[in-house]
Amino acid sequence: MTATRFSRFPLAPLGASLTAFAAACMLAACTVGPDYRGAPTVAPEAASAATFVRTPAQGVTPSHAPSEWWLALNDPQLDTLIAAAFAHNPDLRAAQARLRESRAQLQQQRAAELPKVGASAAALRMREPDLSGLTSSSSNSSSGQSDGSSQSASSGRGPLTFYTTGFDASWELDLFGGTRRAVEAATEESEAVHADLSDTQVSLAAEVAQAYIDLRDQQQRLAIAQHTAELQEQMLTLTAQRRAGGTAAEVDVQRLTTQVENTRSTLTPLAAQVEISLDQLAVLTGKAPGALDAELSPLKPLPTMPATVAVGDPTTLLAQRPDIRAAERRLASSNAQIGEHIADFLPKLTLYGDLGFSAADPGHLMRKSNFSWLGVPYLQWNLFDFGRTLGAVHGAEASRDEAEARYEKAVLAALQDANASLSRYGYQREHLVTLQKVQTSAERSATLMRQRYRAGASSLVDLLDTQRAEFVAQQDVVSGQAELLKDFVSLQKSLGLGWRTTTPG
Numbered sequence: 001m002t003a004t005r006f007s008r009f010p011l012a013p014l015g016a017s018l019t020a021f022a023a024a025c026m027l028a029a030c031t032v033g034p035d036y037r038g039a040p041t042v043a044p045e046a047a048s049a050a051t052f053v054r055t056p057a058q059g060v061t062p063s064h065a066p067s068e069w070w071l072a073l074n075d076p077q078l079d080t081l082i083a084a085a086f087a088h089n090p091d092l093r094a095a096q097a098r099l100r101e102s103r104a105q106l107q108q109q110r111a112a113e114l115p116k117v118g119a120s121a122a123a124l125r126m127r128e129p130d131l132s133g134l135t136s137s138s139s140n141s142s143s144g145q146s147d148g149s150s151q152s153a154s155s156g157r158g159p160l161t162f163y164t165t166g167f168d169a170s171w172e173l174d175l176f177g178g179t180r181r182a183v184e185a186a187t188e189e190s191e192a193v194h195a196d197l198s199d200t201q202v203s204l205a206a207e208v209a210q211a212y213i214d215l216r217d218q219q220q221r222l223a224i225a226q227h228t229a230e231l232q233e234q235m236l237t238l239t240a241q242r243r244a245g246g247t248a249a250e251v252d253v254q255r256l257t258t259q260v261e262n263t264r265s266t267l268t269p270l271a272a273q274v275e276i277s278l279d280q281l282a283v284l285t286g287k288a289p290g291a292l293d294a295e296l297s298p299l300k301p302l303p304t305m306p307a308t309v310a311v312g313d314p315t316t317l318l319a320q321r322p323d324i325r326a327a328e329r330r331l332a333s334s335n336a337q338i339g340e341h342i343a344d345f346l347p348k349l350t351l352y353g354d355l356g357f358s359a360a361d362p363g364h365l366m367r368k369s370n371f372s373w374l375g376v377p378y379l380q381w382n383l384f385d386f387g388r389t390l391g392a393v394h395g396a397e398a399s400r401d402e403a404e405a406r407y408e409k410a411v412l413a414a415l416q417d418a419n420a421s422l423s424r425y426g427y428q429r430e431h432l433v434t435l436q437k438v439q440t441s442a443e444r445s446a447t448l449m450r451q452r453y454r455a456g457a458s459s460l461v462d463l464l465d466t467q468r469a470e471f472v473a474q475q476d477v478v479s480g481q482a483e484l485l486k487d488f489v490s491l492q493k494s495l496g497l498g499w500r501t502t503t504p505g
Contacts, residue, residue: 030175030176030177031176031177031180031181031339032176032177032178032181032339032342032343032346033177033181033335033336033338033339033340033342033343034335034338034339036332036335036336039328039331039404039407040404040407040408042407042408042411042412043411043412043415046314046415047314047315047318047411047415048314048315049313049314050062050313051313051314052311052313052314052415052418052419052422053419054419054420054422054423054426055311055422055426056422056423056425056426056429057426058426058429059307059308059309059425059426059429060308060309060310060311060422060425060426061308061309061310061311062310062311062312062313063310063312064310064312064316065309065310065311065312065492065495065497066310066497067497067498067499068498069492069497069498070082070205070209070492070498072306072309073209073303073304073305073306073485073488074303074304075212075303075304077212077295077296077300078208078209078212078303081208081212081281081284081285082204082205082208082209084285084286085204085205085208085284085285085286086201086204086205087286088285088286088287089204089284089285089286090286091200091204092197092200092201092204095196095197095200096197098193098196098197099190099193099194099196099197101193102186102189102190102193102194103190105186105189105190106183106186106187106189106190108186109179109182109183109185109186110183110186112172112179112182112183113174113179113180113183114171115169115170115171116169116170116171117167117168117169118167118168118169119165119166119167119168120164120165120166120167120168120356121164121165121166122163122164122165123161123162123163123362124161124162124163124164125159125160125161125162126159126160126162127159127160160360161360162358162359162360163358163359163360163361163362163365164356164357164358164359165356165357165358165365166354166355166356166357166372167354167355167356168352168353168354168355169351169352169353169354170350170351170352170353171350171351172348172349172350173349173350173351175346175347175348175349176343176346177339177343178339178340178342178343178344178346179343181336181337181338181339181340181343182336182337182340184332184333184336184339185333185334185336185337185340186333187333188329188330188332188333188336189329189330189333191325191329192325192326192327192329192330192333193326195322195323195325195326195329196322196326197322197499198322198325198499199322199323199326199499201322201498201499202322202493202496202497202498202499203493204284204498205493205498206489206490206492206493206498207284208281208284208285209489210486210489210490211277211280211281211284212277212281212303213302213303213482213485213486213489214273214277214482214486215274215277215278215281215296216300216301216302216303216482217302217478217479217481217482218270218273218274218277219274219299219300220299220301220302220478221270221475221478221479222267222270222271222274223299224471224474224475224478225263225266225267225270225471225475226267228263228467228471228474229260229263229264229267231467232256232259232260232263232467233260235256236253236256236257236260239252239253239256239460240253252460255460255461255464256460256464259464259467259468263471274297278290278292278293278296278297281296302478302481302482302485303485305481305484305485305488306488309425309488309491311418311422311491311495312495314415314418317414317415317418317495317496318411318414320495320496320497321410321414321495321496322496322499323410323414323496324407324410324411324414324496327403327406327407327409327410327411328407330403330406330407331400331403331404331406331407333403334396334399334400334402334403335400335403337396337399337400338393338396338397338400340396341389341392341393341395341396342393344382344389344392345389346381347379347380347381348379348380348381349377349378349379349380350377350378350380351375351376351377351378352374352375352376352377352378353373353374353375353376354372354373354374354375355371355372355373356371356372356373357370357371357372358370358372414494414496417494418491418494418495420494421487421490421491421493421494422491424487424490425484425487425488425490425491428480428483428484428487429484431480432477432480432481432483432484435473435476435477435480436477436480438473438476438477439470439473439474439476439477441473442466442469442470442472442473442474443470443473443474445466445469445470446466446467446469446470449462449463449466449467450463
C-alpha cells in the first residue's frame with residue numbers, strides 16, 4: 001500500500017499582510033481602554049493632616065506604631081494565642097486559599113498571551129465494505145467461473161491501516177491589548193485578595209486579644225465576687241451567733257442573708273461568661289471548645305496597659321490599612337476590565353500551524369516524503385453583535401464607578417474609625433482615673449465603717465452600704481481597665497495594624 005502525501009499551503013499574500021499588520025500593532029503597543037491614573041483624592045484636608053481630629057491630649061504619641069502591637073501588653077500567653085490563631089484559624093486558612101486561587105487565575109491569564117502547542121498521534125484501521133450483495137445475477141451465471149472465484153472477486157479487501165502523528169500550535173495575537181488588560185485586571189485582583197488576607201489577620205489579632213481581655217476581666221470580677229461572698233458569709237455566721245446569744249436582732253441576720261444571696265447571684269453569670277470566652281478563644285485558635293480550659297482557667301491579671309500609644313498620622317493610616325489597599329486595587333482591576341471589553345470591538349488575529357507525518361506503514365512514518373505542514377492566519381471580526389459588546393463595556397464602566405465609590409467609602413470609614421477609637425480611648429483613660437478614685441474612697445470608707453461597727457459606733461445598715469459600695473467600685477475598676485485595654489485593641493485595629501508582610505504562597 002503506497003502512502004498518500006498531503007501537502008498544505010498557507011495563504012501567502014493574506015498571511016504576509018496580516019502578519020505585518022500584527023507586528024506593527026504590537027510594536028506600537030496598542031492597548032485599548034483607559035489607563036489607570038490612581039485612586040481619587042478623598043477628604044484631602046483630613047487625609048493629609050499632621051494629627052487626627054480626635055487625638056487625645058495625653059496617652060498617645062504621633063510616632064509610627066509597630067505592626068505586632070500586642071507585644072506592648074507584655075502578656076506571653078496572649079502572644080501565644082495570637083500566634084496559634086495565625087497558624088490554625090479556619091478563616092485565615094480560607095483567606096490564604098483564596099489568595100492561592102487568585103494567583104492561579106493570574107497564571108492562567110498570563111498563559112493566554114503565549115502560544116498553545118499540542119501533539120497528536122493516531123492509528124486508523126478500516127475495512128472496505130462487502131459488495132457481494134450488489135453483484136448482478138448475470139455475473140453469477142457467467143461461464144468459465146466457479147463459485148469460489150466469484151466470491152473472491154466480489155468480497156471486500158482486507159483491512160487498511162493509516163498512521164499519523166504531528167504537532168499543532170495556535171497563537172492569538174494581542175493586537176489591541178485586550179489580553180494585556182485581562183492580565184492587568186487579574187494582577188490587581190490578586191493584590192486585592194492579598195490585602196484581604198492582611199485585613200483578616202488584623203481582625204483576627206484584634207478578636208483574639210479582645211476575647212482574652214474579656215476572659216481575664218470576667219475571671220477577675222468572679223474572683224472579687226467570690227471573695228466578697230466569703231467575707232459576707234463570715235459576717236453572717238458571726239451575726240447569727242450573736243442573734244443566738246441575744247446580742248443581735250433577727251433583722252440584722254436577714255439583711256446579711258439578703259446581701260450574701262445578692263452577691264452569690266452575680267457568680268453564676270460570670271462563671272458562664274468565663275466558659276464562653278474559653279470556648280471562643282479555643283475556636284479562634286483552631287481548636288475544639290474546651291481545649292484551652294486547663295491552660296487558661298487559672299486566674300491571671302489583665303495585660304499591662306502601655307503608658308503611651310503610638311498612633312501615627314492619617315497619611316500613614318491610609319497607606320497601611322489593608323481594607324483601603326484592597327479597595328484601591330479593585331478599583332484598578334475594574335478600570336482594566338473596561339479595556340478588556342473594548343478590545344472585543346476590534347479584529348482578532350490567530351495564527352494556526354501544523355506539522356505532521358502520515359503513512360500506511362509505521363516504519364515509513366518519519367520519511368521526508370510523508371511530511372506535511374500547514375500555516376494559516378485566521379482573522380475574526382464580530383461586526384454585528386447587536387449591542388452585546390457595548391453592554392459589556394457599559395457594565396465594566398459602571399463596575400469601575402462602583403469600585404471608586406467603595407474606595408471613597410473605605411477611606412472615609414477608616415478616618416471615622418480611627419478618630420472614634422482615639423476618642424473612646426482618651427475618654428476611657430479619664431474615666432478609669434475617676435473609677436480608681438472612687439475605689440480608693442470606697443475602700444477607705446469600708447475600712448473605717450468596719451472599725452466603727454466593731455466599736456458599736458455605727459449600725460449594720462451603714463456597714464452593709466459601705467461594703468456594697470466597695471464591692472461595686474472594685475468591679476467597676478476591673479471592668480474599666482478591661483474596657484481601656486479593649487479600646488487600645490480597637491485603636492490598633494482601626495490603624496490597620498496586625499498583619500504580616502510575609503504570607504504563605
